[in-house]
Amino acid sequence: MWVFEKHLNLSGKPDLHWKTATATWYGDPNGSGSDGGACGYGSLVDVKPFRARVGAVSPILFKNGEGCGACYKVKCLDSQICSRRAVTVIITDECPGCSARNAHFDLSGAAFGRLAISGEDTQIRNRGVLNVIYRRTPCKYPGKKVAFHVNEGSTDYWLSILIEFEDGDGDVGSMHIKEATSNEWIEMTHLWGANWCIIGGPLKGPFSVKLTTLSTGRTLSTRDVIPQKWSPTATYTSRLNFTP
Template sequence: MASPLRALSVSATLLLLVIALASCEAKLSAYHAVGRVGQNVQPVKEHKPKFKPGPWTKGHATFYEGGTGSFGGACNYKDVVAEGYGLNTAALSEALFKKGQTCGACYEIKCTDDPKWCKPGQPSLFVTGTDLCPPNPSQSSENGGWCNSPLEHFDIAKPVFNQISDYSAGIIPIQYRRVPCQKKGGIKFTIMGNPWFNQVIVWNVGGAGDVVSVQVKGNDKLKWTQLERDWGSTWKTSAHMVGESLTFRVRASDSRYSTSWHIAPKNWQFGQTFEGKNFK
């Protein structure tokens, strides 16, 4: 015959198991409820450090004529002074330009190894890549083909070339490195085109400066849509953007993202420029 105490002990154990299971169920239900409520919460993104200066590399530099409306040519910057780049700009050789991917990248340049032409003290010149120095395969690198691939060459805007060397030098040996771009205000998005073909010019980008990806999202039917590079700093899409409040997401060459939420209102118009969140 079973002991009353043993029966009581078994019953107590079963009761404890039931209570424990009920507690687990309650916790799971609460967890799923929180999951449903928090679906719109943005996921925590992996922290990426700020853009840092790169290593020094050897190259050469020349200068070229132009003005505020032409120094941004191949990158489609309309006016380098009005858009905050100033005259401290350069046309990049084919190897550095990378089919427009490095538009907006910033560089520190020093004239080196040429006592005759380098300014004393090796002052630095800080420039932004805003144009392409076109290659000339019919000429050798010693006879004017300085921008031919794979040469790393800067054709610097004439008004600032003399900060590191005299104009009469022609071509000078340099050392250069990538540096963070310091910008005032946010990233600018100028929307051009028409309802069936949209172009977005992305400029005034801080941090790495050069953009490798642009996405757009509306507030209604337009889901996250990847834009394609049209040329230089101009991106394109045939997605229907008209009538929606627009959010833009930019990824720079250092893999950092910047998302500018609802910066263009529903009644935005082609030709307008909107300001978003910049890289720090």
């Protein structure tokens, strides 16, 4: 059984107006940024669909990890070296040392270079810091469904899960889990980045999972997505995703 709901939450609705920010880059000039990051996606940042479309953000956008997975369009303002097109990036990390009050994007080298006019990618990287504008945009992962990665160290008494590939809002504001023998949805605790956990026990699978997005309160529920004999480090893919 699958349940897909949409809740109107005007106060949390993504703002589609462009806002001002600054941007830098990190990692290799043509690379996908550092492996891992403060969201916990690990090696996923190096492969599609994340590859070359990732970035770290300042605390105002990172939101203590609840901003992980959100997608933004970023556009450079210097018409001499910058393209008119915006680059879409997925938040996978927090920018260390960035101002807590101002919006800042620390992009992968590849994403930063894509802000440039053709042939000017080296020059734009040499600038170091760019003035940019940005806005939220729906995340799109063609062919992907929401997936649940059971983190290493999970047991029948402490279960930790990383959320992957959420279309639409991209972010997660709350997560609930339900054992097969129960009718009660139990709220999970946000650990860090895109990681959530539940403490109890012994916990008995299979587990149903319900996600609620941070931005608009949309809810996605899936039944028995994590099997009875689940394994740490395994990833379990659902059959549904949010609508972008």
